[in-house]
Amino acid sequence: MVNTETLSINELQVLEQNLKEILKDNFSEILSRVNYSGQIVELLSVMGLENLLSYRxxxxxxxxxxxxxxxxxxxxxxxxxxxxxxxxxxxxxxxxxxxxxxxxxxxxxxxxxxxxxxxxxxxxxxxxxxxxxxxxxxxxxxxxxxxxxxxxxxxxxxxxxxxxxxxxxxxxxxxxxxxx
Structure with a gap:
């Protein structure tokens, strides 16, 4: 089942701040985890950034x-x-x-x-x-x-x-x- 829940503006702002802090210190580790799970292409696609893989x-x-x-x-x-x-x-x-x-x-x-x-x-x-x-x-x-x-x-x-x-x-x- 796909979760279609969306966040409010305030919730998005809090999430954004939290993600910035977490990503600042753990970006390489998180990127490696997403890649190892086989979901890197899906993540980039959801983010509208699949063009980053065009070199492949x-x-x-x-x-x-x-x-x-x-x-x-x-x-x-x-x-x-x-x-x-x-x-x-x-x-x-x-x-x-x-x-x-x-x-x-x-x-x-x-x-x-x-x-x-x-x-x-x-x-x-x-x-x-x-x-x-x-x-x-x-x-x-x-x-x-x-x-x-x-x-x-x-x-x-x-x-x-x-x-x-x-x-x-x-x-x-x-x-x-x-x-x-």
Whole structure:
């Protein structure tokens, strides 16, 4: 349930003063907490400051490889047909759609590599090569510097489908992370 309560002018002024004091001394710690919780983009969006993250969009080759990793019942040729319909060349994609092969996929090759534009992920094992101390490789890629944008596919669960794939590509195009 979303809280739609608003504060009065007096309450806002008190909150503003309190926040100024707290932020003055603890800004880095608070920023780190929000980032670690995975809510930094949401916070900046609510504040109307999402443009502060625009540098992230230019860090990667917008015409680079798009990697799709995770268990999928949808065949590669079906996904490539979707991509072609959106104007993409089939050579832009790298697929690892087998659950067991995802265990040994060389994830680190994407870190700090201008060859890659995005990583689209579906269901995959938690125990994989290169995940380090993170709970999963998806989290490792999301939390560590140098990986291209990581997009979790599926609505209620991680799942690679034609529709989800199409929506992810459209969103990446709209957000200017990639070009076709």
């Amino acid at each position: 969009k230019s860090m990667y080759n917008k015409q680079g490889k798009i990697v799709v990793i995770g268990q999928s019942e949808t065949k590669i040729n079906k996904l490539l047909a979707v991509a072609k319909g959106l104007g993409f060349d089939k050579n832009r994609f790298e697929f690892c759609l087998d659950y067991n092969e995802a265990k040994t996929f060389p994830y680190r090759k994407m870190q700090y590599s201008p060859k890659y534009s995005a990583v689209l992920v579906g269901a995959m094992p938690h125990s994989v090569k290169d995940k380090g101390d993170f709970s999963s490789m998806i989290t490792a890629m999301e939390k560590q510097e140098g990986y291209p944008p990581v997009i979790r596919m599926g609505s209620n669960e991680l799942k690679i489908t034609k529709t989800g794939f199409c929506n992810c590509l459209k969103n990446l195009l709209e957000q200017n992370f990639i070009i076709n």
